[in-house]
Amino acid sequence: MPRRALTGNEAMAEAMRQINPDVVAAYPITPATEIVQIFASFVSDGLVTTQFIPTESEHSAISACVGASAAGARVMTGTSSQGLALMHEVLYQAAGLRAPIVICEVNRSLSAPINIHCDHSDTMGSKEAGWIQIYAEDSQDAYDSVIQAIRIAETVFLPTMVSTDGFIISHCMQGVEILEDKQVQDFIGPHRSAYSLFGGAPITVGPLDLQDYYFEHRRQLMEAMNTSLTTLDAVNKEFKQKFGRGYDIIEEYKTEDADHIVMAMGSTCGTAKVAIDKMRAKGVKVGLIKLHVFRPFPHEQLKKALSKAKFVTVLDRSDTASSMGGPIFVETRAALYDQMPKILFADYIYGLGGRDIDIEEIATVIEKGEKMKLQGKVEKPLDYIGLRE
């Protein structure tokens, strides 16, 4: 398997080239711009047969994607932050119409104040839109997950976004093992969609759906979300079996004997693993759960994985504005309600607007957690890392 030094954006663009979608409609935004640029050069150099639509906004980009998907195309786009926020309305339309679009998303904070660096506020703002959400830890993960996402989306007919941490992954070089074009094509197979405007019989897509049917149609969407976890798992297993690597819905790192679990998403997981090794060297029985999939929320997997935990330290790279903490914390606590109060939880919001988080900082909150675990009491369920107050 050829190994190339690629940034996250290059890795995602390379996956797009190999997927060779029928239609890509996109609009540039830092830090996802490169994905669109690189793909445009693939089009200009004849390396793909894609119809590329350089739209005048993200709202139109995603609208064109839904139109293309309804017409029977395999469709992809890329965006970030304000771009995803501008798409917000149409994200729901895509999910409701069961359009299996794949977005290569790069996580960036939301304005105001304007900031171009990483946090998870953008994708967390659309966690209720009916899209599957996959958070990659590094470029390899991003590359592999984008390829898997096509299969997943086109099996359950749900749109899917794969995101990387802005700049931290999107702009950092890493060795990435690239599959052969044919391997990718064989893995994704021919495009599948639930319906097509060119499918023969004339169909009406997006009708007005009132009190007597809307609820059932939304229920079908919820059911598709529920069952998609099985598909996510199956597609990953097949990928692993074929190519020797993969990403479980939740990845457990040194959790076997751990009674203290750290939870995180994205690039921070790499940093957290080093912090955990450090603490383990001091005899602390701590492990990591990397959430690879946030939507649907893997609550059953988490219940199992946290069944032996006494203390959970959650690292959230966004806030919910609920005054209860970040989204990972809020949702994990809800999932674990039956096990509580046996498990104590502490949430740390960190890294907003791209502020760095380092090994020491994570080690410090693990130590704090150890203390609280011994005391059997959480002093501050919500705190911040690396913040001047």
Next chain:
Amino acid sequence: MPNLKELSKNAGLFTGGHRACAGCGGTVVINQALCTAGKNTVVCFATGCMEVVTTIYPYTAWGLPYAHLGFENSAAIVSGVEATYKALKQKGQVKEDWNFIAFGGDGGTYDIGLQALSGAIERGHKFLYICYDNQAYMNTGIQRSSATPTGANTTTSPAGTKIQGKVQRRKNLTEIIAAHDTPYVAQANPAYWMDFTKKVEKALKTDGPSFINVLAPCPLGWGFSPNKTIEIGKLAAECKFWPMYEVENGKYTLTYKPKKEMKVEEWMKLQKRFSHLFKEGNKELLTNIQKDVDTKWETLLKKCE
């Protein structure tokens, strides 16, 4: 141009039984356009009266492929559909030739969807955009749009004791679209079906984007009796409020010359939305409205020379 008999063969593409008000001009616009376009046409629609009344699930008035997403994105959806057509044709997965028509009301076109339309035209997709201009947001209860004429009473430009309906002038959307160097642009009117049919035919033959702005008299929003739709349309052309013309690769042609001199207020008098303007003290407003119509007409005639 197809004759009436030929056109009537396509009558089932947009069926009756939908829930538009009696005498709705918008449905006449759609029907005439589709009779000309024929069955190998994909329709993309913006949210608004016509979308709402034709697709209440599980019913549909559409006998051809139709897609609706939102209020402001019908030109963006059609971009994706047209691009897919090219992609699938190249792969041999679609064999026949297809037309693409995006529809939007004045709200969905002059206002909230203007950016998407401008972008789609600039990108050169091969599609026809038809704006059915009923001059307000009818679906949400007759609010003003930038297509609402000066003086009209709407629920967000109500005629009150101090302000006499909409204060501002109409946006000249047809000229804005012509300024995109759009290969084919026209203004039409369902009261002149032959003229409209010819325009739809020309538009669909254009190798690139085309745009037709069609007046769509609305009995409910304008305040006239449902049996007067076509008459109101005709008089809008006669009084020069709604000139019928086309712009082919930059060349302007007037396609209908009014037969008699008629003041715009003769047309306005027939509609309740203007009734307050005929009260004591509003004479100057009427004079200004007439002046505006005259100026625009003169400007257009010069372009058509």
